[in-house]
Amino acid sequence: MLKKRLVFLxxxxxxVLALAACAPAPADDGSAARIAELEAALAEASxxxxxxxxxxxxxxxxxALSDELSAAEASxxxxxxxxYGWVMDWADAGNMVDTVFGPTSDFQFTFWQLTYPxxxxxxxxxxxxxxxxxxxxxxxxxxxxxxxxxxDELTAVLPIYHYDRTTMVQTDVQPLFTPxxxxxxxxxxxxxxxxxxxxxxxxxxxxLDVNRSTDTTSSTVIYQMIDAPFKFNKEAGIExxxxxxxxxxxxxxxxxxNLRPDAVWSDGEPVLAQHYVDGVKRLLSPDMAxxxxxxxxxxxxxxDYNSGEAADLESIVALDDYTFQFTLNEPRSYFDSILAxxxxxxxxxxxxxxxGDEWTRPGNMVSNGAYxxxxxxxxxxxxxxxxxxxxxxxxxxxxxxxxxxxxEPATSLAAFENGELDWTAQGAFPPxxxxxxxxxxxxxxxxxxxxxxxxxxxxxEHTSNKAFREALSxxxxxxxxxxxxSNTPWRTVAYGVIxxxxxxxxxxxxxxxxxxxxxxxxLAEYMADAGIDDAGDIVIELWYNKGAGNQEILEAxxxxxxxxxxxxxxxxxxxxATYLETMEECNVVGGGGF
Numbered sequence: 001m002l003k004k005r006l007v008f009l010x011x012x013x014x015x016v017l018a019l020a021a022c023a024p025a026p027a028d029d030g031s032a033a034r035i036a037e038l039e040a041a042l043a044e045a046s047x048x049x050x051x052x053x054x055x056x057x058x059x060x061x062x063x064a065l066s067d068e069l070s071a072a073e074a075s076x077x078x079x080x081x082x083x084y085g086w087v088m089d090w091a092d093a094g095n096m097v098d099t100v101f102g103p104t105s106d107f108q109f110t111f112w113q114l115t116y117p118x119x120x121x122x123x124x125x126x127x128x129x130x131x132x133x134x135x136x137x138x139x140x141x142x143x144x145x146x147x148x149x150x151x152d153e154l155t156a157v158l159p160i161y162h163y164d165r166t167t168m169v170q171t172d173v174q175p176l177f178t179p180x181x182x183x184x185x186x187x188x189x190x191x192x193x194x195x196x197x198x199x200x201x202x203x204x205x206x207x208l209d210v211n212r213s214t215d216t217t218s219s220t221v222i223y224q225m226i227d228a229p230f231k232f233n234k235e236a237g238i239e240x241x242x243x244x245x246x247x248x249x250x251x252x253x254x255x256x257x258n259l260r261p262d263a264v265w266s267d268g269e270p271v272l273a274q275h276y277v278d279g280v281k282r283l284l285s286p287d288m289a290x291x292x293x294x295x296x297x298x299x300x301x302x303x304d305y306n307s308g309e310a311a312d313l314e315s316i317v318a319l320d321d322y323t324f325q326f327t328l329n330e331p332r333s334y335f336d337s338i339l340a341x342x343x344x345x346x347x348x349x350x351x352x353x354x355x356g357d358e359w360t361r362p363g364n365m366v367s368n369g370a371y372x373x374x375x376x377x378x379x380x381x382x383x384x385x386x387x388x389x390x391x392x393x394x395x396x397x398x399x400x401x402x403x404x405x406x407x408e409p410a411t412s413l414a415a416f417e418n419g420e421l422d423w424t425a426q427g428a429f430p431p432x433x434x435x436x437x438x439x440x441x442x443x444x445x446x447x448x449x450x451x452x453x454x455x456x457x458x459x460x461e462h463t464s465n466k467a468f469r470e471a472l473s474x475x476x477x478x479x480x481x482x483x484x485x486s487n488t489p490w491r492t493v494a495y496g497v498i499x500x501x502x503x504x505x506x507x508x509x510x511x512x513x514x515x516x517x518x519x520x521x522x523l524a525e526y527m528a529d530a531g532i533d534d535a536g537d538i539v540i541e542l543w544y545n546k547g548a549g550n551q552e553i554l555e556a557x558x559x560x561x562x563x564x565x566x567x568x569x570x571x572x573x574x575x576x577a578t579y580l581e582t583m584e585e586c587n588v589v590g591g592g593g594f
Contacts, residue, residue, distance in 0.1 A: 079457055161491045173197070209360055256325045266387045475516065543571075543573075
């Protein structure tokens with residue numbers, strides 16, 4: 001077994017991202033400044049009628065500096081494999097196959113769309129066909145074909161297991177978990193006299209901006225304070241929340257949403273239809289580059305508005321104070337469920353304009369939901385208190401929500417068992433403790449469609465080769481990981497990315513099972529093609545975020561790859577919020593420079 005190296009990185013993202021421990025020197029800030037100067041000078045020179053010879057010289061210098069900066073940026077994204085996970089936002093296979101792994105997705109960093117453009121074109125055609133198909137079974141078959149491109153044809157993704165919601169809740173609390181969306185404490189209850197609800201989040205909350213956030217840690221907090229028109233129920237359907245009802249035109253394209261007239265914001269202002277229109281438009285703002293903007297691209301003109309090609313978005317309007325309407329390009333059988341998703345959260349533009357980037361701070365942020373933010377010490381704690389002006393305040397039991405930032409699962413579990421927490425939130429407990437926890441009345445498991453997976457960088461050295469990616473996939477014993485590493489034998493091994501609860505699930509008809517001999521044969525095939533004599537000369541980087549069970553699982557994967565294949569695996573482990581920013585930076589780079 002080769003010596004294992006665990007590289008703990010501390011990231012500082014101010015201006016240009018620098019990966020201090022494993023990357024070459026960061027891009028030169030002077031180069032970036034010089035590029036900006038040259039661009040401005042070039043524009044002025046062009047307007048002033050400068051000679052073609054001088055303009056060409058300026059352009060050549062600009063191109064050279066741009067290439068230098070791009071190469072420096074790309075050299076930071078040195079991973080071969082990265083860890084990611086996704087829990088679905090609504091019950092359509094496309095929310096996994098295309099949303100997370102599609103050619104234009106902001107949530108996959110394999111760069112397969114660049115290295116396999118023909119496959120990306122076929123995948124895009126399947127996506128378009130599926131989105132236009134209102135027949136559930138037919139649409140699922142199309143998503144299955146797209147999944148086979150991703151998993152079998154390209155081997156760009158290595159799924160490990162399908163999520164469920166595994167958590168600990170004190171027995172004096174009666175929780176309500178839905179398959180989609182974050183749990184709402186307004187829907188929870190407890191034994192008489194309990195007025196405070198306490199849980200643990202990770203080391204930090206990435207964002208409380210309703211349009212910018214995309215992660216479950218942030219949304220668990222935001223969903224306590226901001227109400228979408230509808231909410232998910234236990235059966236994965238939707239029911240009224242900030243709205244009373246909605247209607248859809250006969251052709252399935254025009255949605256009319258009727259808000260409840262008795263709702264006010266926490267500052268006493270009425271909750272208006274225009275606030276929901278503003279929320280959608282701000283989500284789609286070309287200046288913000290919000291990751292979840294794509295969710296609303298089914299609305300007429302939304303894509304053009306998001307790209308800056310259209311000055312306004314006229315297909316979503318407030319018909320009156322309590323009614324808004326939007327029009328889709330084509331019927332979408334699942335779009336009613338989007339009414340319960342965060343992309344329909346309202347915003348108060350007057351508050352945002354007044355406080356700027358500080359609008360999500362306590363005292364500035366206003367709520368149309370059951371709770372109001374009263375304290376937030378990033379990395380330490382967050383406190384919300386019941387909104388006395390909430391339309392359903394009489395049915396909200398908890399007066400106060402306390403969120404502690406606890407990065408270590410063992411610490412979170414100890415706090416729970418000491419009675420300091422009422423809920424462990426995202427299943428935060430060490431794998432070695434699971435066997436003694438599973439039979440406790442506090443231990444709960446509920447459906448949560450999603451997949452925990454590894455992405456394989458198809459633009460990086462070694463993992464750019466399909467045979468090598470197949471070797472990595474075949475060398476992972478997923479069942480052993482679930483049974484003996486994470487101690488979660490009830491979980492389902494993932495071969496594809498469509499979860500078992502979703503129509504289109506293919507089980508082991510797609511993807512790779514564990515096969516040591518086949519893995520070694522694929523490795524030999526790669527080494528022969530690449531002219532590599534010693535597998536130990538193959539060095540790959542595996543990046544992942546700190547989180548419940550991640551380190552144990554990834555150490556097991558590292559051991560399997562080194563033990564079965566004899567390669568050298570180097571791991572990089574960072575905190576969640578920084579990890580998201582880092583991977584987004586790599587996505588912007590686009591996979592060049594490897």
